[in-house]
Amino acid sequence: MCYSAQIKADYPHFVREWGAVVSMKRFVELFWEKRKDGQWSRIPKAMREAFRKPEGEGGFELAKLVAEADREQAEKYQAELNAQTARLEKAEAVLVGAKPTKKATDDQRIATNKIKAAQRNLDDLQRAELVDRDSRIYPGNYAPVMIEQEGRRIVVPMRYQCRLPGWDEATERKYPGTYNARRDKLEESWAKLFGHRHGIMIVTRFYENVSRHKMEGRELVAGEKEENVVLEFDPQPPQEMLVVCLWNISKGADAGADLFSFAAITDEPPPEVAAAGHDRCIIPIKPEHVDAWLNPDPGNLAALYSIFDDRARPYYEHRLAA
Numbered sequence: 422m423c424y425s426a427q428i429k430a431d432y433p434h435f436v437r438e439w440g441a442v443v444s445m446k447r448f449v450e451l452f453w454e455k456r457k458d459g460q461w462s463r464i465p466k467a468m469r470e471a472f473r474k475p476e477g478e479g480g481f482e483l484a485k486l487v488a489e490a491d492r493e494q495a496e497k498y499q500a501e502l503n504a505q506t507a508r509l510e511k512a513e514a515v516l517v518g519a520k521p522t523k524k525a526t527d528d529q530r531i532a533t534n535k536i537k538a539a540q541r542n543l544d545d546l547q548r549a550e551l552v553d554r555d556s557r558i559y560p561g562n563y564a565p566v567m568i569e570q571e572g573r574r575i576v577v578p579m580r581y582q583c584r585l586p587g588w589d590e591a592t593e594r595k596y597p598g599t600y601n602a603r604r605d606k607l608e609e610s611w612a613k614l615f616g617h618r619h620g621i622m623i624v625t626r627f628y629e630n631v632s633r634h635k636m637e638g639r640e641l642v643a644g645e646k647e648e649n650v651v652l653e654f655d656p657q658p659p660q661e662m663l664v665v666c667l668w669n670i671s672k673g674a675d676a677g678a679d680l681f682s683f684a685a686i687t688d689e690p691p692p693e694v695a696a697a698g699h700d701r702c703i704i705p706i707k708p709e710h711v712d713a714w715l716n717p718d719p720g721n722l723a724a725l726y727s728i729f730d731d732r733a734r735p736y737y738e739h740r741l742a743a
Contacts, residue, residue, distance in 0.1 A: 424630055426685070426703070427557050428564045429623035429661055430467040432576060439711070441567050441574035447681070448472070449482055451563065451578045454678050456490040464563050466545065467556035468578065491546060498543040505539065508532040557628075560600040566620040566666060566683050569715040579620070583684035584671045586613045601701070602667050602684040604729065608722065611667055616719035620666040620683055621711065626655045627703055628742055635698030651742040652697055656735035662705035663733070665714060688729060697739045705733040
């Protein structure tokens with residue numbers, strides 16, 4: 422399963438290369454929602470920074486939203502820093518005294534870790550230059566997805582974890598793996614979306630959890646515990662991959678607002694991914710199939726499978742993720 426990916430959040434690129442229109446209304450709604458419900462960090466920094474230079478009325482509103490929400494988030498990180506620094510100082514005062522306690526030892530450890538995390542988050546928030554991790558998404562994060570409605574391509578921010586038709590939040594919690602849709606389940610679990618609601622996410626690399634012994638091509642030795650590692654897969658030559666997705670809209674499901682959510686479709690892996698110890702892979706399609714994918718005929722699913730079979734086939738180099 423593709424548990425993490427590095428996305429393309431260059432909106433002018435969608436417009437220039439794919440003739441898409443950016444749904445400013447939906448971006449404004451999402452940014453307001455995530456600012457209000459305290460989930461601002463669910464929106465990757467690269468997605469937010471793309472609106473720093475406003476264009477048009479919607480652009481100015483988004484730029485203002487980003488600046489205000491970033492400032493509020495910085496205040497929260499600073500408050501956490503102050504609180505944990507005070508906690509650390511109190512714990513250390515006890516530890517140098519005559520009667521050190523286990524609670525003080527625990528508080529020292531916990532406060533030290535939380536100070537590091539808060540400072541790292543604050544530094545990332547205030548950093549001007551973008552780095553690779555700023556455009557990396559995980560399940561529950563948001564990403565720009567290109568869809569087609571009423572004859573035009575639209576870029577919509579969607580949550581990377583699909584809430585299937587008929588589901589509510591409680592049902593979704595029972596099935597946390599719906600950020601990926603298996604090819605062999607498209608006509609079963611995903612039948613209400615496959616052939617109906619198709620999208621494309623532009624990805625430059627992806628990441629997978631893999632068992633170390635599988636990555637090394639061996640069996641576990643006696644007494645050895647299974648160890649997880651994260652691998653980074655880079656297409657060669659470097660390229661933007663048009664990853665096929667399914668999406669849904671759940672009316673009023675996100676704090677009263679509409680929830681747009683999606684899943685990336687996965688298939689059997691190419692040999693180099695399988696050799697690295699992973700059993701699934703995202704499906705990047707060729708540019709000439711974009712129209713057919715975004716305008717599916719539910720009565721001709723065979724044509725959609727043929728798009729998968731004629732996919733783009735870069736070679737995926739892998740390395741341990743930093």
